[in-house]
Amino acid sequence: MTDNETDLHKAARIVLPHLEELLDAAAAQKLRAALDAADDDTIVRLAESAPAVGDWLADYLDATASDLRAYDPLAGDAQPVAPSAVFRCPLGTLVWYRRFVGETPPRCPTHDVDLVRVEDEPPAP
Template sequence: MAFQPEDILEGGRSIRPFLPELLGNDAVQVDKQLAELLAQAKAGQQVEQQILEILKSYPDTRNWIAEFLSEQQVSKGFQQLPGSGEALSAQKYICPQGDYVWYRRVVGATIPTCPTHGVLLIPADQ
């Protein structure tokens, strides 16, 4: 299945907050690689396949990105409810530099800073 380049980039931005729990000691190295590739993408380079290769190289990140790119979009903060319910939405926050995404799944959760740039994330709809 072919994915849209922006979907892969969004997956690379969105997985970064979860890397410590998914990868443990390898999280810092993978986060640095993703940050560099996302900076290259912002500069116009095609890095989507490299991002997928990094994420596919670890079982937990492979499963996470597969779920993220699936039609159900559970990792993006949307989950179909049983019965005739509607999808739930989590508020999206982004780094102003465009390389980090975080979803506020719980009201009152502290908004983090971007680990690459050290700036507070802003709501995506601004």
């Protein structure tokens, strides 16, 4: 950005390659010619006459105007997320993962038996 280029001028320069996406070809060519030598007031008037371009400029200026964004971590000690509980059919045909604590596992649809939590299974011989 040059010393005398405003944020609005920079946005107007950056929107130029996108005009064909926002407008029909004739309107894009006309607006491109008008934006090249426009001052801030003219850019605002041109953006108001082409709402799609005005929205693009507003989004660009909003996204680039903010300073460095800080990250505030949540309160409390960070701890790893516990893995989901795994349940299995005792006859070995179904494995089911619990999505949230307290969710009741279904019965095995093949054998009509309760699923067993994998940690609770007896070790294999």
